[in-house]
Amino acid sequence: MEEGQLYFYCRNQPFGEFSNFYPSPIKLDGYTWPTTEHYFQAQKFISDEAHFQNVLHLRKPIEALFYSRKHRPAVRSDWAQVKDGIMLKACTAKFEQHFPLRELLLSTGNRQLVEHTTKDSYWADGGDGSGRNQLGITLMQKNPDKTLSDIVQEAADGIIREGKRLNKQIEAEWLSSQLIAVKPFGANLDARQSAYIRIPSEISQTCVYLYSKESFWYTLFNYTLREVIVPTCEQLKAFEPFSWLLYCSLCQIKTTKDILTVYRGLNLTDEQRQEFMEDHVVFFAFTSTSRNRVKAEVFGNTLLIIDLNVQHPYYPDQNIWCGSDIAALSIFPGEEEFLLKNKCVFDFVKYEFDTEKSKHILYLRRIKPKIN
Numbered sequence: 001m002e003e004g005q006l007y008f009y010c011r012n013q014p015f016g017e018f019s020n021f022y023p024s025p026i027k028l029d030g031y032t033w034p035t036t037e038h039y040f041q042a043q044k045f046i047s048d049e050a051h052f053q054n055v056l057h058l059r060k061p062i063e064a065l066f067y068s069r070k071h072r073p074a075v076r077s078d079w080a081q082v083k084d085g086i087m088l089k090a091c092t093a094k095f096e097q098h099f100p101l102r103e104l105l106l107s108t109g110n111r112q113l114v115e116h117t118t119k120d121s122y123w124a125d126g127g128d129g130s131g132r133n134q135l136g137i138t139l140m141q142k143n144p145d146k147t148l149s150d151i152v153q154e155a156a157d158g159i160i161r162e163g164k165r166l167n168k169q170i171e172a173e174w175l176s177s178q179l180i181a182v183k184p185f186g187a188n189l190d191a192r193q194s195a196y197i198r199i200p201s202e203i204s205q206t207c208v209y210l211y212s213k214e215s216f217w218y219t220l221f222n223y224t225l226r227e228v229i230v231p232t233c234e235q236l237k238a239f240e241p242f243s244w245l246l247y248c249s250l251c252q253i254k255t256t257k258d259i260l261t262v263y264r265g266l267n268l269t270d271e272q273r274q275e276f277m278e279d280h281v282v283f284f285a286f287t288s289t290s291r292n293r294v295k296a297e298v299f300g301n302t303l304l305i306i307d308l309n310v311q312h313p314y315y316p317d318q319n320i321w322c323g324s325d326i327a328a329l330s331i332f333p334g335e336e337e338f339l340l341k342n343k344c345v346f347d348f349v350k351y352e353f354d355t356e357k358s359k360h361i362l363y364l365r366r367i368k369p370k371i372n
Helices: 036-045 049-056 061-070 079-097 099-106 134-139 148-165 169-186 201-212 216-227 233-252 270-275 293-297
Strands: 005-008 026-028 031-033 112-115 261-266 280-283 287-290 302-307 323-325 337-340 344-354 359-366
Touching: 026 036, 026 079, 031 036, 036 049, 036 061, 036 079, 049 061, 079 099, 079 134, 079 233, 099 233, 112 134, 148 169, 148 201, 148 216, 148 233, 169 201, 169 216, 201 216, 201 233, 201 337, 216 233, 233 323, 261 293, 287 293, 293 302
Parallel strands: 005 112, 302 359
Antiparallel strands: 026 031, 261 287, 261 302, 280 344, 287 337, 323 337, 344 359
């Protein structure tokens, strides 16, 4: 990993994702905030509902900043004492809820992150290095002393808590014990570096195996990621560690380049089917598909045909990564499972009805991300 300073400021320039103005909505304190800047500025008016709601509903982050300046007399009296903690809370939510951003942050390793501008000498460096650079310091605090073993323990604890809540203690204890057994393999690995240092195969293979196993955890985990719009702090605490481990595990599994199309069989009502026929379809949960069309067609009245053959905007010799072939690790290897990562976005292409098989066919294509 390259050492030295890494500068960021404008959201449309390299590492602009670290800016509080970057359009990455966060769910926090019961609301969905357009940016971390919106959340941060609104906290200045925590005791004034009118100002608080006004900031929440502003369209642009710059408007949130100007609003708080305009209404400076209404800002809470303890702002100087609490603002650093509020910024850390907002940034933590941003990078935990947006895995590509988290991966980007973790990939910076030990480099010094510097918000570089003359416009701010507290959150930024003042343009000449004399500023405090508090935003850069905040970003570098991510999991400061946490090892990969700590994350594995948190994932195991989450399974136990949810198992007790649903009266599934025995099943939860078995699932948790599988993670605890591989926990020592992550003892000396900094959690901040796991995006670019390989997670030990013992941990990654166990996570994928447990995900593929039919259990209360599989059902609850996917339901929460798919259906819960604003997760509670307890839900984040229960599911985020396992979700993060599974995502990192998929990143490391070698997937052959010839897997260009995958299939998923579903049983859908007409109304549910219409949701897949919008311009863009987001799979918020990790989604199981098959490389084998015949096997997928066995399930349900609807077949999704998903085109993964989309060229990467930065690396023309590669396709956009959106999942991995987990057949060798799955409890059901015969299903030829390809697991899509969470938060994949697809374009709806077309609809057909197969009269011979009485099956609805929906064609989706992996969306090509825009280059800032």
